[in-house]
Amino acid sequence: MSVMINKVGVIGSGQMGNGIAHVAALAGLKVVLNDVSEERLKSAMATINGNLSRQVAKKIISEDARKQALERIVSTETMDGLADCDLVIESAVEKEEVKRKIFHDLCAVLKPDAIVASNTSSISITRLAASTDRPERFIGIHFMNPVPLMELVELIRGIATDDATFDAAKEFVTRLGKQIAVSEDFPAFIVNRILLPMINEAIYTLYEGVGNVEAIDAAMKLGAHHPMGPLELADFIGLDTCLSIMQVLHEGLADSKYRPCPLLVKYVEAGWLGRKTQRGFYDYRGEKPVPTR
Ligand SMILES: CC(=O)CC(=O)SCCNC(=O)CCNC(=O)[C@H](O)C(C)(C)COP(=O)(O)OP(=O)(O)OC[C@H]1O[C@@H](n2cnc3c(N)ncnc32)[C@H](O)[C@@H]1OP(=O)(O)O
Numbered sequence: 376m377s378v379m380i381n382k383v384g385v386i387g388s389g390q391m392g393n394g395i396a397h398v399a400a401l402a403g404l405k406v407v408l409n410d411v412s413e414e415r416l417k418s419a420m421a422t423i424n425g426n427l428s429r430q431v432a433k434k435i436i437s438e439d440a441r442k443q444a445l446e447r448i449v450s451t452e453t454m455d456g457l458a459d460c461d462l463v464i465e466s467a468v469e470k471e472e473v474k475r476k477i478f479h480d481l482c483a484v485l486k487p488d489a490i491v492a493s494n495t496s497s498i499s500i501t502r503l504a505a506s507t508d509r510p511e512r513f514i515g516i517h518f519m520n521p522v523p524l525m526e527l528v529e530l531i532r533g534i535a536t537d538d539a540t541f542d543a544a545k546e547f548v549t550r551l552g553k554q555i556a557v558s559e560d561f562p563a564f565i566v567n568r569i570l571l572p573m574i575n576e577a578i579y580t581l582y583e584g585v586g587n588v589e590a591i592d593a594a595m596k597l598g599a600h601h602p603m604g605p606l607e608l609a610d611f612i613g614l615d616t617c618l619s620i621m622q623v624l625h626e627g628l629a630d631s632k633y634r635p636c637p638l639l640v641k642y643v644e645a646g647w648l649g650r651k652t653q654r655g656f657y658d659y660r661g662e663k664p665v666p667t668r
Pocket residue numbers: 426429430495496518519520521522523524525566567570602603608612616
């Protein structure tokens with residue numbers, strides 16, 4: 376029996392969580408957005424409003440749709456606020472122990488027939504599912520960044536995911552107007568299995584002095600027609616997330632070709648995580664981004 380999804384919970388209100396809340400609310404679903412602090416949630420609501428307003432200005436949506444979408448989103452700092460959701464999508468940081476703790480706390484209050492999903496970029500869905508009380512109702516729903524603009528969502532079944540959960544997730548993603556690519560549950564799935572080694576190689580290219588930041592990005596934008604250069608894209612994704620994905624690939628596939636570039640490690644250790652901390656391969660604190668090497 377397929378589960379009817381009317382109310383969606385989103386855990387983590389960073390760039391991906393607020394994007395998921397945005398598209399779900401625009402599609403007419405009720406949304407409960409959860410994060411660890413009121414400050415984070417306020418800033419996420421302001422971002423969602425800003426992104427909806429841009430869509431109004433570009434005549435993609437109406438002013439009425441913007442208002443109604445915002446009214447459909449409530450925010451909460453507690454797991455209790457998510458208890459009656461039909462689907463909860465976890466989109467907190469790419470750290471397995473953080474996600475496992477979230478699922479533990481969530482399952483203690485969430486209604487038993489609800490579906491639990493993760494927006495993880497790389498971590499095993501089967502392993503995450505095993506940390507819940509409902510592996511058959513657990514699934515990977517992997518959105519792309521920026522969520523309101525990107526067409527694709529990957530769906531990943533864990534070993535125990537049942538057909539009703541898979542069908543409900545398909546129906547949900549289709550309702551959001553997104554296309555689906557189904558991936559088997561292997562490290563980093565499809566998009567990041569291909570994209571992240573390319574980004575990591577761009578960082579090695581910088582590390583080994585083959586080119587500077589501007590040359591590498593210009594090369595791939597103008598020479599391969601990528602919409603963003605790989606270093607600009609790394610900053611956009613978040614260097615902490617890029618590193619976590621490379622670590623999952625390296626550990627999960629045990630192949631040295633996935634070794635994270637030491638320069639990526641250094642940036643993350645410095646807390647230079649890209650756009651979200653205003654510094655990464657570019658410095659975003661001025662009027663326009665300036666390369667940091
Ligand atoms: C890591 C993972 O697990 C998986 C991933 O997501 S990997 C990353 C996948 N994403 C990509 O590869 C993105 C590559 N980049 C692109 O496709 C394009 O640069 C882009 C679609 C992001 C923007 O396209 P663009 O037209 O050149 O950008 P730009 O003119 O700056 O923005 C166009 C509109 O996009 C929207 N937009 C841009 N960034 C946005 C964001 N972060 N959130 C919401 N909307 C955004 C705005 O509405 C903007 O309109 P304005 O003109 O009002 O600013």
